Amino acid sequence: MTLGQYLTSKSFFKRLALALVIVIAIVFAVLQYLSFATDHGNEITVPDLRKLTEEQVGSKLDELNLEYVLLDTVDYNADFPKYSVVKQDPLPGAKVKDGRKIYIKVNSNGFGDVTVPDLIEKTLRQAEPTLKALGFEIGKKTYKPYLGKDMVLEMSSGGKKLKAGDKLKKSSVIDLVLGDGKVAFEEEVDSTQNENGTQTETENAE
Template sequence: MSFKKFLFSFTFFKNLFIALIIVVLFLVAFVKFLDFSTNHGEEITVPNLSKMKLEVAEEKLDDEGLEVFLLDTVDFRPEFPPYSIVEQDPIAGSKVKDGRKIYVKLNAGGFAMVTFPDLKDKTFRQATNTLRALGLVEGELKYVPNIAKDIVLEVSCNGKPVKAGDKLMKNSKIDFVLGDGKDLFKEEELDSLNMDQQEIEKDTTH
């Protein structure tokens, strides 16, 4: 039988059909094997990584078939341990596919240092607005006699005077000494001044 006749023979088409079936079965089996070996299609519950060190989270996610990716370090939050995870995306409890990256942010190792501003002779409202912008906290208030009400006369931290340019840790408490807005003269001194004024007026009328 010539080759041309063989190409159009029943035997050729039968063998071709059998070969195609074998190829299809092999591909189906191969895909099934991949699905089985990679857990394709299965969803994984994202664990809660809050307050974990990055190394611990990496081990935990690796066991789950997930990856961790560090995005950034945020300002220190005292409710979290230093260098622990404070945020994650996707959040805990989410359903994800195998191999998904979990993006995390770490807590700083401590409060950052800030430069203390010049608050002397500013109003208490101005001073507190400045402190809050720097991450500092108002502490105790003490009023002393001064004609200017709520004017900052002195500032201190942990009992020590603080001046402009000093370095303080964020979240430090700043204590204030403020003017009470009352006259500096005592009542007796005012009475004496009034009497002197009356004597002057009498002398000028005579």
């Protein structure tokens, strides 16, 4: 039998079909193994753990056969309860395998202390961003006669006068007393008036 006759014979096609069946079976078996090895199709949706306490997180993840790892405590965030989860990784809605660890960060129990900077005789333009960068809030601004306009003369919080180095809770409100910049003008006017008055008196005396 020639090669051409063999390639067109029933025997060749039977063997070719058998080979294809074997290849398909092997591919199917490999895919099944990979699916089993990666737990494909049995993924778990990560729940939203934000605002939950550590105890609540543990209970919730136990039900899903997941674990958690507490990474750190973050600066106090007033939008979240004390000691509750602020951040998590993976994020809510992510698909993970059975037994996966969820990393969390929890809220602290309150604002920490911040040192009041030395801003006396600094301009409002300098003082305001400095205070905000430290986490303070700017409260009432009052003015009193002083040569430098918008220059910080006093700082206070809750009615208590502050000095550089004092400690305040982050997010505290700081009131400012500022210069109105009118002293020089008033002194100049008074000086002119005095000069005019003296001249008048001298002329009358003559």
